Amino acid sequence: MILPFADRRAAGRQLAAALAHLKAEAPVVLALPRGGVPVAAEVAQALGAPLDLVLVRKIGVPGAEELAMGAVVDGADPIVVRNDDVIAASGVTRTAFEAVRARELEEIERRRARYIGTRRRAPIAGRTVVLVDDGIATGATVRAALRAVRARRPKMLVLAAPVAPPETVDALRAEADAVVCLATPEPFGAIGYFYDDFRQVGDAQVLDLLARHPVPAEG
Numbered sequence: 001m002i003l004p005f006a007d008r009r010a011a012g013r014q015l016a017a018a019l020a021h022l023k024a025e026a027p028v029v030l031a032l033p034r035g036g037v038p039v040a041a042e043v044a045q046a047l048g049a050p051l052d053l054v055l056v057r058k059i060g061v062p063g064a065e066e067l068a069m070g071a072v073v074d075g076a077d078p079i080v081v082r083n084d085d086v087i088a089a090s091g092v093t094r095t096a097f098e099a100v101r102a103r104e105l106e107e108i109e110r111r112r113a114r115y116i117g118t119r120r121r122a123p124i125a126g127r128t129v130v131l132v133d134d135g136i137a138t139g140a141t142v143r144a145a146l147r148a149v150r151a152r153r154p155k156m157l158v159l160a161a162p163v164a165p166p167e168t169v170d171a172l173r174a175e176a177d178a179v180v181c182l183a184t185p186e187p188f189g190a191i192g193y194f195y196d197d198f199r200q201v202g203d204a205q206v207l208d209l210l211a212r213h214p215v216p217a218e219g
Helices: 008-018 020-025 036-047 084-090 094-116 140-150 166-172 203-212
Strands: 028-031 051-053 056-061 064-073 079-082 128-132 156-163 178-183
Touching (some): 008 020, 008 036, 008 156, 020 036, 020 128, 036 051, 036 128, 036 156, 036 203, 051 094, 051 203, 056 094, 056 140, 064 084, 064 094, 064 140, 094 203, 128 140, 140 156, 166 178
Parallel strands (some): 028 128, 128 156, 156 178
Antiparallel strands (some): 056 064, 064 079
């Protein structure tokens, strides 16, 4: 492991090496957009796997949006995860929480139309699934994503990330069948501290990577 990672692609190549044992499982790779997509694309390339998305959004504290007070995943009945300790410490009311949740669901719908459209979706039921992000901080977003994927009944659910705090990794072990994390530094700070290049990933890059890793037709 080399830390800091040069960029998300470099982190993805290192993560792919740690996941090489899963290639025989013919896995499906799921990315959390947008930052997780370049990492996941490298994993999908190495494992010969289709690449798909889990549309999940952090619910940030008003005025301190990078601090997650929860997360929401799309669906007919959206899965919501709350960080009650953050909500209490920030003094966020139920009304304020719901307002941010609603805005994030709107962004999920925008991303669904932009990124997925009529694209074929990866089958999840009965498959080994690797859920990938570019790093994990509080774990709220990833926890929501894991629960949404678990509801689709995969054979095995693996969480993979280049970097995360050790206590977050430990807490997430209850949500996945396996957790692969290359680095668990303390003190942690922010995910971007562990990358030389952590520039924002744009819609165009997400679309390009999805186009390079299509989901094949069944049968």
